[in-house]
Each structure stands twice: as C-alpha cells, then as structure tokens.
Amino acid sequence: MADPKRARIQDVAEQAGVSMMTVSRVLNQDKKVSDKTREKVMAVVEQLNYRPNVSARRLASTKSFFLGLLYDNPSDSYISQFLLAALKKCRALGYHLVVDEAHTDIDKTIESVKQLIDVTQVDGMILLPPMCDNEQVLDVLTKAQVPFVRITPDTKLNRSPYICMDDYQAAFDVTEHLINQGHSKIAHIIGDTKQGVSRLRYQGYLDALRSNKIITPPEYIEQGSFTYQSGMKAAIKLLSLDDKPTAIFAANDDMAAAVISIAQKQGINIPSELSVVGFDDTQLATIVWPNISTVKQPINEMAELAITLLASGQYNDLSNVKSLDLRHILDFELIERESSSTNKNN
Template structure:
C-alpha cells in the first residue's frame, strides 16, 4: 500500500492513521500493544502498517509506553516479604493486558516524601496507582493523586474511601481470632507486640486482640504491650524485653510474621521451648510462616490476592466495568493453627 502523495518517502504514523481511517492516538495504542483497542480496529491498523512498511521510532514508542501503560505501586512497608507478595498480586491482574508494574519505595517520615511521590507520579505519567498500607492511609497522598487526576486504589484495614477505590482487609477480626485461640488454650498472661504507630493496621490489630481477649474475661495489661516496627529485629528486641519481666508472659501475639519470628529467636536465646514455655502467634501468613520451626500459628491475610483485587479495581473502568460492582469476595482474615502455640505449662 503506497501513498501516491509521498513517492519514495517512508510512511509515517500520520499516513497510517489516514489510510486506516483512525486517529494518530489509536495507531500509537496499537503499536504499544494497548489493551484498550477493539480487535477489529487493531487488525485494520496492523494491516495498514504491514502494507505500508511503516516502522515506528523505538524512542518515540518508549515515550508513549511510559505515558500510558504503567501501574505504580507506592509503598512504605518494612516487610520485604509482604511487599513481594503484594507485587505478585498486582502482576497477576495486569499480566497479558499490556500494562506493566513500576514500584516506588518511600519513607513517609522523610521531609521529601510528598515531593518524591509527586515527582514519581508526574514523571511516569502513570495509568494509576495501587497503595498498600501505610501509604494508603495518608490523606495527603490521596489529595495529591486527585489533583494530578491519577486513578488510585487503596488497601487498608478499614474503609477510608468510596468502594471503587478500596480493598478493605478487616485486620481487627483476624486479631480477635488470635486472642480467642490463646484464651482457649488457657493463657492469661498474654503480651502484644504492635507495628509502627503510623500504621492504621497496628491499631486495628491491637483493638481486635483486646476485644477477643475481653470475650473470655481477659484484659490486655499495658505492661505486656510493646511497640515494634514490623521487622524481625524489632520483634526480637521487644520479646527480649517482655521475657525479662519478673512475671513474663506465657504467650505473645506479634503484629506480623516477621516480628513473630523475631520473638522465636528471643525465646531460644533465653533457652525457652516454643510452644511449651512460650506460645507465639503472628499475622499475615507469609510463606516463611510454614518454613520456620516450629511452624508458626498465624492469622492468614491473603496479601497476594489483595494486590490482585486492587489492580483489578484500578483497571476496571478501562475494561468497561464498574469498580465498585466487581465480584470480589470480602477479605476475612482467618487463623491458621500450626505448632507454635500450646497450653501453658502447669
């Protein structure tokens, strides 16, 4: 297919658009394998490209790709296992769609936090953003994304936004299950190691744990509460402090699995037998929970599914769907009983 008006000259994207009877933007989407082009239109444009010998400029194609087909994940989470599982879930949702994932780790405590996020969003011209905790809980980031007209979906322990923009994880319900389990085993001296104060999940898990204990007439003694950082090291340090008390706890509920495994180390350092000298329960059920010994009793939060569900909501409108009406199950954390908790010694 030769253009008589351009004898001897290579075809351009404008030529392809005119000959195919579509816009230049549609041709660009076809070139970049956008999922948002009808198959009939795609076939027509590809036929014109093949017959005209048009060859897109690689640099221009790359620029178009970055403008249109990147899903961002902005996170401030000290647990690498959690982050990797979340990324896998997002990738599950976008695989084969022409969209790609780009991640942006950040530090909410840094003075440059908001400027860094704004630079990332504007520079990448993102298709949209998935926000895990605790970035999802920061209303300053939400305001920034709205101002930039950048779609987003938040993952959080409670609802913070309209349903189309939320995946709610109901963390307090899972923590209550952990408390019931320890109470049913007969523990009364029970400790709690929370996550960082800046995470809403820390408060929700603490609240749920206290409410679960209350169902059995137990109270979470403030002397048995320590603040952690959702890291192995902080769990070990907090547990060492608790186990050095004159009347140490017989069970510890850690706010995530990484801290729970840190508690295991602290117990072993003191020569304690887990679970018979000290019962330990974690939260998240990351893959490591079933690989340590004893296998960790923990609250299962489907982190990978959470990432997938958030990305599905983010891309729903581009697929002609209502994000709020997607057929997604409610996330209900559940207790996974393994070997790290047992009745206390007589």
C-alpha cells in the same frame, strides 16, 4: 507447533460476518451491541483464540492500558508477592504495570508520580502502604483525575476505593484461638504506633480477652515497632515477669521471631512452655524454627482485585459512588504452625 499466526481483529470480523468495529465494541464492553451479535462474535473470538494487540489498541485509543504501582519498601517479601500477582493479572487483562519506588524525599516521589501521569499516562494507580496515606500523593492523583486504589490505607478512607482485610477481626480470632487452646495469660506486643493496623490489632486482642472474661495485668502489654529488635526488647521484659505469660501474640512476624529467639535463649521451650503467634505470614514465619503460627494476609487476592477494579473503570468517576462501596474487605486466614499449641501449664 508451527507458527499459528496470531489472529487479528479483521480475522474475527470476517469469520463472524460483521465489521471490525462491531468486534471492537464487543471486546470493549460497549453497550450498543445486540446480545445475538455479541454471542456470535465471542464464539469466534474463542474459536480463533483471539487476543487484542495491546500496542495497536493503545496507539488508537485514548486509554494507555498502563497501570502504575507505587511502593515503598523494596526489601519486603510482601512487595514481591503483591507485585507478581499484580503483574500476572495485568497480563491477563491486557494491561501493563509500571512500577515505581517511592523516594525518601517526598518531593521526588511526587515528581515521579507526575511523570507517570503526564508521560506514561497511566489509566490508574495502586498505592501500597504507607504511600497510600500520603496526602500529597492523593492530591496529585485527584487533581489529575487519575483513578487510584489504595491497599490497606489507614486514613482518609473516603478519597478512593481501597482494599483491606479485617485486622481487628483477625487479631480477635487469633487471640481467641489461644484462649481456646487453654491459655489465659496472653501477652501482646503492639506494633508501630504510626500505623493504624497496630491499633486495630491491639483492639482485637483486648476485645477477645474481654469477651472471654479474661483479665490480664498491664505488664502483659508491651509497645514494639514491628522490628525484630523491638520484639527482642519486649520479649525480655515479658519473660522476666514473675508471673510469666503462657502465650504471646506479637503484632507481626518479625517481633514473633524475636520472641522465639529470646525464649530459646532462656531455655523456654516453644510451644510446650510458651505459645507464640505472629501476624502477616511473611517468609520469616517459615524460616525460623519452630515455624510461626500467624495470620495470612490475602496479598494475591488484594493485588488481583486492585488491578481488576482499575481495569474495569468503575471508579473513574467517584461523584456517584457511595462511601460504603469504596471498601473492599477480603478474608484473612489463620495459619497454625509449630509455635503455638494447647496450654500444658495448668
């Protein structure tokens, strides 16, 4: 409990019988250290529970040990979760995270990114959607030679390492899950056309139907825009059809929640008369009743991986990196909750 006086690099050096510089090299993954020395030093590091002083490090080195995060929509719980995971990982790796919100005015955003580069001198940037597809932002970072990682980008995939999940496969799986539960009248509410994931999810839905030889009428496809209200409109149309679907796959949770609300208003029981599945596993999915079956994005893993990639410096020079090595696909997870169940209408 008493103050155990945090160990310094000198303490480690003395204890290990080497110079401070050697310890520094070990800690910075410098190749020019013999395995024997490395092990010896690491042992002492463990023993003294030595953690480098970030400030001293930053002051002395050319690296800033700052990473930047550019996000867009502050009210989304997605941001919150991503941010917390990123902060945690940064701390573990001795980095600091500087968080910046994109302006509606793109010029201001660019200015802000330039500040991060010039003043804060970030070692790398993380771009969240939809900023990750903004050409201007990409250009500024590329020109300044600041490495960056993009999260679920939609376009220009060769311009940086990026992290995503397989939206197509998830949509395929979730649709097939409904099929396996005995549903064949499965409708889909498409997401915002401006976002690439909408297309992927739609395609996954279509292919799952096709591969199970299920034919659905065109009225079962509604265009939404990821908002609750667009979900309501779509639900009203779908539930007024003569031949109602027994399951609805909405491209996100907000729209799924809207479907549930409309169905309940019409006295349609969920899930016995209608199964509803969403996408994203946002907070909303567990707030409404019944809870929404959905697809969970691996947000925490995405955040951790993004920080790890930037901290490793492995993408500081992209010229020798193959296109395929830029892509990092993480696993999603199907989450079954109360809004979906086996079809009891047959």
